[in-house]
Amino acid sequence: MDRLPSFSVLLLVSALGLSGCGLTYVSPLVRDEADDGVAVVDMTGESVPLANRAPYAPRELPDAFAQVAGGGSPRGLGALPDEPDFPDLEPGELELRVPPPATPGPYRIGVGDVIQLATRATPTETLDSVVTGEVAGQEVRQDYTVRDDGTVSVPQVGAVQVGGLTVEDAEQRLFEQFIEAGLDPNFSLEISGFNSQxxxxxxxxxxxxxxxxxxxxxxxxxxxxxxxxxxxxxxxxxxxxxxxxxxxxxxxxxxxxxxxxxxxxxxxxxxxxxxxxxxxxxxxxxxxxxxxxxxxLSRQARTAALTELSTEIGLRRAALEEARDVFRARAELGEETRDYVYLAGEVATQGRYPLPYGRRATLADALYDSGGGFDTETGNPSQIYVLRASADPATTEPVTAWHLDARNAANLILATQFEMRPNDIVFIEEQPITRWNRAFQQFFPSLISTAQSAVE
Structure with a gap:
């Protein structure tokens, strides 16, 4: 029984002794003291835009991530018509874009058109003339469809090229062919079926x-x-x-x-x-x-052209995917230069947060994109800092500590507005009770060990 008071005394003496020897718990803090090289600036609606003025251009993804595999035209069949130039239209701003004045030329015969020849029946009697009642000198009208190669097949004359010709030019061409075949060139030509255009x-x-x-x-x-x-x-x-x-x-x-x-x-x-x-x-x-x-294009030619075009697009897509895969592999191996923000103190997970490509990240992105914000049990919401090195330490403090007091949760809106810069450090101090608890947890085992040695 007499040893209990002595043990308590030993505990107290040991504690004082260990403290005197400098064996105390030390935790990282942000302090704005003279000659410490740190300037603490509170985050406010007025100061955040000032912090965001620091120059920064986000890194961009390689061009392969912005390209598509589409495009091109079938080879060997002529290029398809160009894609229309579509204006950027919004309701209430309809723009008048009138086609330029056009003077249409004469009609040109095309594939599928039907031309009609009016000729005089010959005096030769045939079975057809007997059946139809045709007599010599009577006008005979016959339709001819322009074939895929632009020709019409006229009996006793053969194939005559009329595709792409005007009616007058086609008449002249037929006139010459009739003369060469020794036929009466007295005929008339007209288009009885318009199908090509x-x-x-x-x-x-x-x-x-x-x-x-x-x-x-x-x-x-x-x-x-x-x-x-x-x-x-x-x-x-x-x-x-x-x-x-x-x-x-x-x-x-x-x-x-x-x-x-x-x-x-x-x-x-x-x-x-x-x-x-x-x-x-x-x-x-x-x-x-x-x-x-x-x-x-015709059905068969169009199918072949589209197949070739699909193959070309497939090759382009494969090349793009290969370029993207190479970039991803290099990024995983750390071979691609990347900008980072570092998370320290009472964050959920200490580490580094890669700044995104093509856009700017905020303090809220760094805290909550990287794995869950900060530990509310141990982290002090009133002591959230973004530590940023000065661009010109000769004229300002080497480090600016932008301080966010989130005891009022409404101030977290400032975190969504504060833009991060490469090599910023997000630091959150521990709660005062957390600091005392950790000090006690480290100090108490040493105290017990010292007291036990003294008693023994």
């Missing part, structure tokens, strides 16, 4: 259609009327778009209704007209793409 009209019209191009080209108003007229429009949002030779033109519907010159815009073969009432540019683009595909 179209003007398509779609969107908000009564009946979307493909209008055949004839000897007389329609105006914009005539084409829309032939398609059933514009349906269900809201003038302030509606527009008429014309795709021609890789360029997209636009006429606001309200302007179209008010101006006769816009209704009389001359359309050309191959034009695609789309009436849009909802600013749906993607829908319009899909429509134009369908028209390009339908008019561009």
């Amino acid at each position: 179209t003007i398509t009209v779609g969107g908000a019209v009564g009946t979307p259609t493909a209008l055949p191009v004839t000897l007389n080209l329609p105006s914009l108003d005539e084409a829309l009327t032939a398609a059933g007229g514009v349906q269900g429009t809201t003038p302030e949002y509606a527009s008429i778009r014309i795709y021609r030779d890789g360029t997209l033109y636009q006429i606001p519907y309200e302007s179209y209704r008010q101006r006769g010159d816009l209704r009389g815009v001359q359309l050309l073969p191959g034009d695609a007209v789309f009436v849009d009432t909802s600013y749906d540019l993607e829908r319009a683009q899909d429509y134009y793409a369908q028209q390009i595909q339908a008019a561009g």
Whole structure:
């Protein structure tokens, strides 16, 4: 029983002795004292913009991450029409983009057109003439369809190239062929079926259609009327778009209704007209793409071209993926230069936070993107610091400690505004009770050991 008071005394004496010997717990703190090279600045709505003025340009990902594998055109079949130039449109700002004045040339015969020859029947009686009742000198009309190679096959004359010719030029070509074959060159030629060229009209019209191009080209108003007229429009949002030779033109519907010159815009073969009432540019683009595909190549040639194009795109995609994989591998091995922010003190996980590519990160990103913020049991919310080295230590303190007091959780808004810079250190001090507890945990075993040695 007499030894208990003596043991208590020994504990007290040992504690005082250990303290006197300098055996005390030391924890890192941020202090703003004379000649310590640290300037503590409180984070406020006024000081945060000042901190964000520090120059910094985020690193960018390699170009391979910004490229796509699309593009190109089938080889050996001629390039497809260029992609339309789509204007950047917003509601309420419809821009008037009128196609340039066009003077259509004479109609040129194309594949699929039907030409009609009117000739005089020969005096030779045949079985056909007996059946049909034809007599010598009677006018005979016969239709001929222009084949894929641009020719028509005329009996006793053979194949005659008429594709790409005007009606007058085709008559001259046939006249020469008739003379060479020793036939009567008295004939007339006209086009009875227009199938080679179209003007398509779609969107908000009564009946979307493909209008055949004839000897007389329609105006914009005539084409829309032939398609059933514009349906269900809201003038302030509606527009008429014309795709021609890789360029997209636009006429606001309200302007179209008010101006006769816009209704009389001359359309050309191959034009695609789309009436849009909802600013749906993607829908319009899909429509134009369908028209390009339908008019561009024959089915077999188009399939082969698209297959080749798909192969080319696949090779490009593989090359891009390889470049991206190489970059990722180098980054994992530490071979790529990267900017970091370091987390220390009472954070959830001490380590480094890589600053993102292409954008700026904030204090909130560094705390909560990297693994869970800070430990609220041991971390002191009133002592959160961002330590930043001075750009010019000769004129200012070498280190600026930007101090965030988060005892009021509303101040965490400042953390979402404070921008991080490379090599910043985020430091959170420990709670006072945590410091005392850790000191006691380290000191108490030594005290017991010293006391026991004294008693023994």
